[in-house]
Amino acid sequence: KQEVTQIPAALSVPEGENLVLNCSFTDSAIYNLQWFRQDPGKGLTSLLLIQSSQREQTSGRLNASLDKSSGRSTLYIAASQPGDSATYLCAVHAGGTSYGKLTFGQGTILTVHP
Amino acid sequence: EPEVTQTPSHQVTQMGQEVILRCVPISNHLYFYWYRQILGQKVEFLVSFYNNEISEKSEIFDDQFSVERPDGSNFTLKIRSTKLEDSAMYFCARTGGSPLHFGNGTRLTVT
Numbered sequence: 672k673q674e675v676t677q678i679p680a681a682l683s684v685p686e687g688e689n690l691v692l693n694c695s696f697t698d699s700a701i702y703n704l705q706w707f708r709q710d711p712g713k714g715l716t717s718l719l720l721i722q723s724s725q726r727e728q729t730s731g732r733l734n735a736s737l738d739k740s741s742g743r744s745t746l747y748i749a750a751s752q753p754g755d756s757a758t759y760l761c762a763v764h765a766g767g768t769s770y771g772k773l774t775f776g777q778g779t780i781l782t783v784h785p
Numbered sequence: 786e787p788e789v790t791q792t793p794s795h796q797v798t799q800m801g802q803e804v805i806l807r808c809v810p811i812s813n814h815l816y817f818y819w820y821r822q823i824l825g826q827k828v829e830f831l832v833s834f835y836n837n838e839i840s841e842k843s844e845i846f847d848d849q850f851s852v853e854r855p856d857g858s859n860f861t862l863k864i865r866s867t868k869l870e871d872s873a874m875y876f877c878a879r880t881g882g883s884p885l886h887f888g889n890g891t892r893l894t895v896t
Contacts, residue, residue, distance in 0.1 A: 705884050714876060714889035715828070760828065764885075769841055771818050771880055775828040 673698045677761055677776035684751055684783055692746040692779045694761030699742050702766025705773065706735050706746050709758045718759075719746070723766075751783045789888035791877050797894045801866050806891045808860040808877035817860045818878040818885065819852065821845070828876070834860065867895045 674697045684690055694704070703722045707715040719728045719735040721744065727736040734747040748755060758780050762773040792807045808817065819831040832842040834852050851863045864871055874890040 703884075707887075712874075712892070715887040717884045717886060720884040762828070769833075770835075771816050771833045771878070771885060772830045772841060773820075773828075773885060774830070777827050 673774040675763055675774050675776040677779050679779060681780040686753060686783055686785050688751050689749050690751055692759050694744040694776055696742045696763045699739050702764045704737055704744050705762050707760040709760055753783050753785055755783050756781055789877050789879055789886055791888035791891050793891060795892045798867055800869060800895055804864050804867055806862045806875050816880045819862045820876045821873040823873045869895050871895050
């Protein structure tokens, strides 16, 4: 059974810092990995998706990497801003007959203070 | 791509009552999903729905739950007899490929 773990559980940084969020998964047979942002009481906003054949994806100040063989992904946020404060969720997708079934980590709560 | 829209945003119901949660409107999408998130816990997969049939369901999705597309566009999740532990955020998601796109959720409170 796939297990997804995110470290750290919470992170508080001053504005402007570069930071790294970590995600690990136990079964490397994944189809893709998706990073989400969740604001309090809100839905999930997709940030980046990395296919299993890819090593990284970039969108603006966000860069996600994937090391499938070691079961790890990182989300790098450059020049953090207070508006980046949210919970960041990592989810792995098994694919195949389980298309669309994501297994989520518990999230990293990020606070960026001015 | 348009976001997934869910109604209502918040539903309060008494234990034992039936509730129906909706995704509206959706067109030309084949894959739909329901997930839930109990407060303070991980987001959990409930069920996937493809081509008007359940393709996979989790152990959470027992006989109290059902899904359908009654009019070909709305996608609904029904809980027949709610329990206190059904209190959670319920998210509808869709994909036409990758990635999955989630709605803003319905907060269900069972009292």
